[in-house]
Amino acid sequence: MQYRKFRADQLFTGHQLLGADQVLITNNEGRVDGVVPVPEAGDDVQVFPGLLSPGFINCHCHLELSHLKDVVPPHTGLIDFLCDVVTKRGFPQEVIQDRIEKADKEMYDKGIVAVGDISNTADTVRVKAKSRIRYYNFIEVLGFTDDKAEENIAAFNNVLKEYHKELPEKNSVLTPHAPYSISTKTFGLINESTDGRLISIHNQESPDEDELYKTGGGGFLRLFKQFGIDRSPFTVTGKSSLRSYLPHFNRKQTILLIHNTFIPEEDILFAKDYADKHGMNLFFTLCVRANLYIENRKPPVHLFLKHDCPMVLGTDSYSSNWELSIAKEIEAVMNMTCFDDLTAEDKICTVYKMATVNGAKALRMDDELGSFDKGKMPGIVNVVSSGIVRRVL
Numbered sequence: 266m267q268y269r270k271f272r273a274d275q276l277f278t279g280h281q282l283l284g285a286d287q288v289l290i291t292n293n294e295g296r297v298d299g300v301v302p303v304p305e306a307g308d309d310v311q312v313f314p315g316l317l318s319p320g321f322i323n324c325h326c327h328l329e330l331s332h333l334k335d336v337v338p339p340h341t342g343l344i345d346f347l348c349d350v351v352t353k354r355g356f357p358q359e360v361i362q363d364r365i366e367k368a369d370k371e372m373y374d375k376g377i378v379a380v381g382d383i384s385n386t387a388d389t390v391r392v393k394a395k396s397r398i399r400y401y402n403f404i405e406v407l408g409f410t411d412d413k414a415e416e417n418i419a420a421f422n423n424v425l426k427e428y429h430k431e432l433p434e435k436n437s438v439l440t441p442h443a444p445y446s447i448s449t450k451t452f453g454l455i456n457e458s459t460d461g462r463l464i465s466i467h468n469q470e471s472p473d474e475d476e477l478y479k480t481g482g483g484g485f486l487r488l489f490k491q492f493g494i495d496r497s498p499f500t501v502t503g504k505s506s507l508r509s510y511l512p513h514f515n516r517k518q519t520i521l522l523i524h525n526t527f528i529p530e531e532d533i534l535f536a537k538d539y540a541d542k543h544g545m546n547l548f549f550t551l552c553v554r555a556n557l558y559i560e561n562r563k564p565p566v567h568l569f570l571k572h573d574c575p576m577v578l579g580t581d582s583y584s585s586n587w588e589l590s591i592a593k594e595i596e597a598v599m600n601m602t603c604f605d606d607l608t609a610e611d612k613i614c615t616v617y618k619m620a621t622v623n624g625a626k627a628l629r630m631d632d633e634l635g636s637f638d639k640g641k642m643p644g645i646v647n648v649v650s651s652g653i654v655r656r657v658l
């Protein structure tokens with residue numbers, strides 16, 4: 266058996282941070298054999314500057330929007346952003362395919378080994394089928410009104426079938442887009458078809474979302490107009506968005522709550538409690554650079570830390586980010602003041618776990634990915650300096 270050996274100033278295993286006195290050993294194809302002290306490692310150890318980490322997990326992307334790089338301007342707020350995406354996403358198919366292929370390669374080169382990817386169309390199937398990245402595909406349903414709910418679900422089920430033809434069935438699922446685009450009946454149909462599955466939803470990304478449910482007013486009425494809907498099709502519950510829609514799910518799903526930029530503390534407690542009572546799991550998905558791009562605001566990570574919420578990272582798409590780089594997301598999260606009380610080591614461990622082991626668990630790929638545990642093949646990333654990465658394996 267031939268071995269490969271790797272050492273750096275710091276070695277993050279997925280669980281803990283070790284120093285330059287430890288060596289990671291894999292077999293020739295990159296399957297982890299173990300981590301041993303330098304004197305036991307023998308010869309031919311490759312030495313790297315900076316930190317070595319298991320490959321990164323990007324839990325939220327829209328690969329099919331890669332052609333919108335530099336198309337949608339930053340800092341418009343969510344409503345104008347959405348109006349822009351809706352009106353500007355049409356491009357020639359060859360441009361769309363070219364940008365999808367480039368974005369997939371870019372993510373691979375930047376050390377990303379798995380992606381939770383939102384798809385409204387089958388545009389990305391071809392690239393995903395031959396990609397070296399593992400994809401979990403959220404086939405994202407939009408359905409504003411109850412009267413078209415069944416028709417809509419049927420259309421998105423046809424998209425889902427395209428994924429099933431080329432990719433493992435367990436890695437593609439119907440998923441709701443957002444609380445402001447899914448009617449009550451549509452929520453019900455998605456709930457029924459996702460028993461025990463991993464799904465996602467864009468959550469509380471704008472203050473208008475809570476207003477829509479509390480009063481029936483706010484900025485989303487402008488978005489609805491674009492779809493020919495004159496007034497809010499949603500029932501006014503008098504409650505926040507999260508409290509209004511989460512009870513539509515009761516089939517032991519795991520849900521990635523995406524963004525959470527405007528989630529209040531009492532809703533975090535509500536969501537955790539609801540999930541516990543219904544045998545569900547929640548992962549709070551941070552897309553900090555996308556939040557800065559769209560709303561110029563960061564999510565309340567200090568509250569997720571305070572309440573011990575599992576967190577994972579996402580880049581979101583090229584319509585709302587400058588790069589599809591988890592290393593850049595790590596950098597942005599690390600720069601947040603909520604980590605100031607932690608030691609440098611604890612800070613690295615906390616944030617790198619979001620990017621590796623937590624993400625792998627969320628996407629249900631931790632049998633192979635997310636940590637340097639013996640027998641796994643998680644890929645190896647060298648973080649040369651903050652935000653700068655090289656793929657090793």
Ligand SMILES: [Zn+2]
Nearest residue numbers: 327467581582
């Ligand atoms: Zn998104």
